[in-house]
Amino acid sequence: MSALLSARGLTRRFGGIAAVDGVDLDLAPGLITALIGPNGAGKTTLFNLITGHLAPDAGTVTLADVAIGRRTPHAIARLGIARSFQDLRLFARMSVRDNVLCATEPASWFWQPGGGTSRESRAARAEHALAATGLTDLSRADAADLAYAERKFLSLARIIATGARIWLLDEPASGLDPASRARFSALLREKLGEGVTICLIEHNLDIVIELADRIVFLDQGRKLAEGDPETILNDPALAAIYFGERA
């Protein structure tokens, strides 16, 4: 099966550190690929290189075999690639509903073509995203007044509202309580069923086991391994690196 999104040889240095060092990544359509690895492995930087938030020192990114490198985050988002941020980046003093509506605003960098720009179409997508994430009853609250798990779901609602077909999610489930985690997993599975392709940065290996079709393991900017979850998670050498017991 050919990949929907492919990175080849992506590299980005910060001073003397190669944060991402010659990484290849393939996202197969309709699957969840989990990107795992210790803190500082280069996971977020890899997302930033794909989404145009950082320019690579080397390497290429293709979407359905078309090169998409060297574009602004705006332009890349418009190709159908939406992302979330580890620090969420919600508009704290705007309502939950307005946070979601922003993602349907043609001037915002979240916006995706195809969803329609009429007030009615935008409102309908926002209501759908709020309902999917269980936030309908909180839609008038300020984002800043939400509980932690609700803020994580709001970040996801924003992505759902865009209608993007590729989602890059940076630790979307970190710190969620078990009930919220189950709701999160169910929601991602539902969206996969609707044809979305997902790359998930996730520390919680229970979630990885539950959701991932494939795992890509990064350490110190390099891809150490990739494969099916069972193989990767049962590899004692990788476990030692993951849990910080490096020799």
Ligand SMILES: Nc1ncnc2c1ncn2[C@@H]1O[C@H](COP(=O)(O)OP(=O)(O)O)[C@@H](O)[C@H]1O
């Ligand atoms: N903007 C930046 N400036 C300097 N160093 C950075 C920057 N972003 C990331 N790094 C460094 O690159 C490495 C990888 O970071 P990051 O991609 O955030 O890792 P991860 O998301 O896997 O925890 C780390 O050593 C980090 O300190």
Ligand SMILES: [Mg+2]
């Ligand atoms: Mg990170």
